[in-house]
Amino acid sequence: MDRVIAWDKTKIEGVAVLPASKSISNRALVLCALAGCPVPENLSDSDDTRVLREALSTSDRLVNVGHAGTAMRFLTAYFALKGGVRELTGSERMKQRPVQVLVDALRELGASIAYMGDEGFPPLWITSAPLQGGRSLSLDASVSSQYVSALMMIAPLLPGGLTLDLEERIVSAAYIRMTVGMMRLFGVDVRLEGKKIIIPEKGYIPVNLRVESDWTAASYFYEMVSIVGLGEIFISDLKKDSLQGDALQYRLWEQLGVQTEWQESGVLLRVVGENTDFFEADFTEMPDLALTFIVTCCLKDIPFHICGLETLYVKECDRVAASIRELHKLGYDLDVSVHGELSWNRERNTLISLEIDTYQDHRMAMAFAPVGLKLPGLVIRNAGVVTKSFPTFWEQLDKLLI
Template sequence: MPLIIDANNAGTVLRFLTAFLAFGDGKWLLTGNERMQKRPVSELVTALQDLGAKISYANNEGFPPLNITSSRFSGGEVYIDAAKSSQFVSALMMIAPVLKKGLIIKLNKKIVSEPYIKMTASLMRLFGIDVDFSNNKIIIPPSVYNIPDYTVESDWSSASYWYEVVALNDASEIKISNLFENSIQGDASVCEVFKSLGVTTTFLPKGEIVIKKTSTTVKELNFDATDCPDLVPSIMASCFGNGVKLNLTGYSHLKYKESDRLNSMISELSKLGCKHSYKGRTLVLEGKIVEKRADFTTYGDHRIAMSLAPLCSKTDSISIDDKDVVLKSYPDFWSDILNLNVLTIS
């Protein structure tokens, strides 16, 4: 009988485990919750099968649950489509050093969340692995991981909600620890994005930053979400909360997140009066808050909850249907908000 591993709705966990469990010993049934079983994994599975991995679909073709019988495939050259998730690529990269032939990973021309692939490469190099990433090809020879003492930086994606809080509250200022100017995280670009919304970032010694509302916002913001999809909810909420017109592109892969994240945000912001339209492949979000109360739905998505919460500073009250959804990535989110004395939660 296979050992059952339930990843719930953690896409990173399921995708990384798919590659990890494929090589080695054992039989596994890798599954997730209802939403996870609708999130595609075929690109990764096909690549692993091409390498010799023994993986099959337990229910629907292309989606979890997965039957995995571990084996000792040797590696070599493989092609993978990275248009839906960079995690497919990172999953392959991390097992490459233990394969007899290593891996040569060829990518298609359209790559989403490429900074996450570069972050994987940077960490692997730090841990003693030779990684060559150029011209849509990644070459990783067989090697041995050498793990030094390493301090994990705080999460810039989670910091985006505090940028949102500052953007929505004039003269506000927040200090955050363990974030660095030379970060390898792609979402560190939040610093530049929120400059347009009147928020400045000051880097202090020992990995502290101070974010402060210092100026007025632009009237219109253009944002390409191809590289940083996790910033989209906080940017959408911040723009709408400040009456800034948002022109959003590069959002196609948001439908594969914990929820159909773009449509989830559109639906919830509309409860406060947000309007949207499409001009070709550009989503145009505009309008100002006209409703002072709203009952928000999270769709089981932690980022939806955390991006909607700061809007209570622009309304009389809001409710969020599943406050515990934030436990996935930021368990202390609600207590941190209360400690700011900016928002009131009951």
């Protein structure tokens, strides 16, 4: 399904309702499965969470996670711990997303995992083998924090627990801290000592948990008010002291003219500030937000230099290449002279097309949607891909803009 955007707004006012946090929901599902407690309240209705929930409750040998990268990583560790025989597979793009760092680590713990296709990539054949803990395991943390979180969550149930020594540059450390916080909620005293994570052997304690709203999804509404430059949007159930690392995005949006007013029941996004003359930021801690800021800066004609994009090459699509290609269609020429960095010096080209390809990537669709506020007639190809993380995205935008 393609979507043609024909919004004509000079001011935005209204209320947006976000989905529950996908990151918290997915971790909560695994921890509840390991603790033997009911699924959390206010669980995300995203495709990723639905796929993970179904996989955790099925006894089928074949488990297909589709495009859900988090589910692939978390289930690889979960099935290795739980035993049985599983074939874990996904979409064609999923079969191109690396998993070798995690598989190698699990094999060191005794897991029996075989590649059914290309070495280092899904699909995986996982068979019963007892896992052993009580040791220190070195792990390359420069590829994906999900490898780290997957190992962390099964670690308390290993004999002797587990210590993880993180090597190389740690990407998305905020998601590791989220996992630490949630494991502590379930009764495991995880310790962080520099680049070392110490997890004792201990059974999880069942808890009743309600999932808060998704801070990553909030970024698209910040983007809208920033691009339009006038108005305000209220979003309920967002907390300043959230476990979500993306909650810190409000500091960056202040550079793009949007301030955040903290209220008892949520936040009010308001255009009141000055825009920076040059935007510079490191997205190592918040990689899922990078695309939103890239598009916003271009539409606001603000040159930028951003880094910390190393994980974007192995997301649902190569988001660095995709953003360059799609923004070029709109007349913006970005530069990627250094791996993991992206910049724009206001270099422009002729408008080529208003049709945005999304590459089966939900964040491509949502980050580019607000472009229609400045370029009416924009077409978002395969707009339904937003169900991966935000099924009601278009409904929420229509409520604000039509």
